[in-house]
Amino acid sequence: MLLTMSGFRSVMDQLRAVFLEEGFSADQVIEAIGQSGQADLSRNHTFGAHVALEGRDDGLATLIRLFVLQASVPSSLAASLLPLQALQRLELVDTDGRTVRARVDIRPFDDQTDGTDGWVVSDHAASVDGHLDRSLPDHVLGVSPASVSLAQITDRRLVGSALDLGTGSGIQAIHLARHAGQVVATDLSRRALDLASLTFALNDLKVELCQGSLYEPVDQRSFDLICSNPPYVIAPPTKQRLVYREGAFEGDGLMQAVITGAAQRLNSGGSLHVVGNWAHCSGQDWAQRLSSWMPAGCQGFFVERERLDVFEYIEIWLADAGLIGQPDYQEQYQRWLDYFAALRIEAVGLGWLTMVKTGRPTRSRSQSWPFPVAQPVADDLMAHIQAMNWSDWSDEQMLAAHWTLADNVSQELIAPIGVADPQAVILRRHDGLARAIEADAALAGVLGACDGELSLESILVAVAQLLDLPAAELTTQVLDQVRKLVADTWLTPGVTKIDGRTGVEAELADTV
Numbered sequence: 240m241l242l243t244m245s246g247f248r249s250v251m252d253q254l255r256a257v258f259l260e261e262g263f264s265a266d267q268v269i270e271a272i273g274q275s276g277q278a279d280l281s282r283n284h285t286f287g288a289h290v291a292l293e294g295r296d297d298g299l300a301t302l303i304r305l306f307v308l309q310a311s312v313p314s315s316l317a318a319s320l321l322p323l324q325a326l327q328r329l330e331l332v333d334t335d336g337r338t339v340r341a342r343v344d345i346r347p348f349d350d351q352t353d354g355t356d357g358w359v360v361s362d363h364a365a366s367v368d369g370h371l372d373r374s375l376p377d378h379v380l381g382v383s384p385a386s387v388s389l390a391q392i393t394d395r396r397l398v399g400s401a402l403d404l405g406t407g408s409g410i411q412a413i414h415l416a417r418h419a420g421q422v423v424a425t426d427l428s429r430r431a432l433d434l435a436s437l438t439f440a441l442n443d444l445k446v447e448l449c450q451g452s453l454y455e456p457v458d459q460r461s462f463d464l465i466c467s468n469p470p471y472v473i474a475p476p477t478k479q480r481l482v483y484r485e486g487a488f489e490g491d492g493l494m495q496a497v498i499t500g501a502a503q504r505l506n507s508g509g510s511l512h513v514v515g516n517w518a519h520c521s522g523q524d525w526a527q528r529l530s531s532w533m534p535a536g537c538q539g540f541f542v543e544r545e546r547l548d549v550f551e552y553i554e555i556w557l558a559d560a561g562l563i564g565q566p567d568y569q570e571q572y573q574r575w576l577d578y579f580a581a582l583r584i585e586a587v588g589l590g591w592l593t594m595v596k597t598g599r600p601t602r603s604r605s606q607s608w609p610f611p612v613a614q615p616v617a618d619d620l621m622a623h624i625q626a627m628n629w630s631d632w633s634d635e636q637m638l639a640a641h642w643t644l645a646d647n648v649s650q651e652l653i654a655p656i657g658v659a660d661p662q663a664v665i666l667r668r669h670d671g672l673a674r675a676i677e678a679d680a681a682l683a684g685v686l687g688a689c690d691g692e693l694s695l696e697s698i699l700v701a702v703a704q705l706l707d708l709p710a711a712e713l714t715t716q717v718l719d720q721v722r723k724l725v726a727d728t729w730l731t732p733g734v735t736k737i738d739g740r741t742g743v744e745a746e747l748a749d750t751v
């Protein structure tokens with residue numbers, strides 16, 4: 240970068256002004272290139288977008304061709320729109336005199352789940368329109384499905400300080416800047432930090448950038464929230480590892496290091512949110528293995544969204560590296576298989592971790608949940624951590640508590656056509672993990688009465704009378720089901736509404 244800091248800021252201010260003036264926003268780009276063009280882009284092809292833009296030479300079309308489609312545009316058009324010389328000095332564009340090409344991808348985004356929008360600077364995708372190029376070792380990834388997942392599982396309550404570990408393009412830090420007083424973003428890669436600083440300047444955000452591995456650059460500091468989409472791919476060591484996806488650890492050691500290292504850098508009550516891979520090793524229970532990573536005083540919930548056998552996993556990541564059709568493809572495949580065999584890895588899980596430094600006894604829960612969810616799931620994942628403590632209550636505590644059923648539950652009655660009495664009642668959540676359960680009349684009756692007014696014990700007595708059952712029998716029948724529903728966040732004790740969010744009356748929770 241050959242500009243002073245104030246010169247750099249002024250160029251970024253100009254660029255932002257052009258983007259706003261020309262309508263270079265997520266909505267307007269999709270409107271210009273159409274849904275098919277957008278879908279084509281997500282498959283790393285630009286034909287659909289080019290066809291949609293045919294005949295247009297306005298500012299928005301020029302910005303899309305230049306920064307999104309990796310295409311050359313006439314210098315005269317670019318010069319009438321952009322501060323070209325300054326962008327050349329920042330090494331953001333190249334020109335041969337007649338045409339201009341962008342050296343980076345700049346893409347508008349709009350995340351409707353938390354209302355964050357802006358622009359993200361990253362490297363161009365390595366393989367576009369059928370060119371299967373190898374990725375460069377310091378390639379900086381744009382917004383990927385894993386980036387979007389992490390944004391949706393990260394707790395969005397107001398916090399004093401937040402850390403984005405492995406910031407890459409800076410996408411997580413943009414989200415964090417909306418609800419954290421102070422945001423620190425770290426990365427091992429110099430190029431990632433350079434592009435992230437462009438992202439932050441373009442969005443007019445103040446984010447502190449630090450270079451180094453994992454927690455090294457923030458060793459003496461602590462945060463209210465840490466989020467990370469680390470380089471989690473489990474791959475054999477190579478001389479030229481792809482920094483955006485592979486760490487220098489054996490197996491899934493980098494994921495483990497992110498999790499174990501967080502405890503020391505989290506303030507009390509602080510939370511960690513991570514997306515990543517973990518190994519399924521022969522002869523080892525995966526949940527037990529993950530639970531051994533949980534640091535002292537922390538409680539965590541691992542949600543496995545997908546599990547791939549080793550072949551599918553290797554094929555996906557060899558393709559991602561641009562190795563399809565390369566002479567060494569088979570050799571690389573075999574090396575990977577040998578590596579997995581040596582570590583006894585028989586499958587790889589992809590999922591989320593939400594962890595809170597509660598100061599309570601260390602605990603973790605792991606669940607395979609490959610089903611559709613209602614994003615953003617962050618609140619529900621955090622609620623699962625709180626629920627761990629309530630589901631441990633004694634029977635007496637469970638019966639004395641006044642439970643409230645979650646909002647957003649609907650009931651589906653299953654019966655053959657023309658038959659009045661349902662064979663089954665399905666209760667379905669429309670938020671968070673979008674869980675569903677089949678309930679019999681007793682459980683449905685009990686849950687329907689859980690509005691925080693009466694204790695569970697009183698509800699059981701009333702429902703037992705209605706069903707003409709001894710209360711003790713109904714209690715035995717329902718109590719374990721209720722305990723499981725508490726763990727799965729269907730029921731909370733003494734619920735209050737704070738700013739439209741669900742919170743728990745700590746006093747009640749502590750005294751029951």
Ligand SMILES: C[S@@+](CC[C@H](N)C(=O)[O-])C[C@H]1O[C@@H](n2cnc3c(N)ncnc32)[C@H](O)[C@@H]1O
Pocket residue numbers: 379380381382383385386389404405406407408409410411425426427428431451452453468469470471482483484485486
């Ligand atoms: C998968 S990308 C995630 C980028 C971005 N946070 C997102 O959500 O899209 C992983 C990032 O971690 C960085 N990284 C790799 N090894 C690291 C390490 N040991 N410590 C910190 N960051 C690292 C990479 O350079 C890359 O930018």
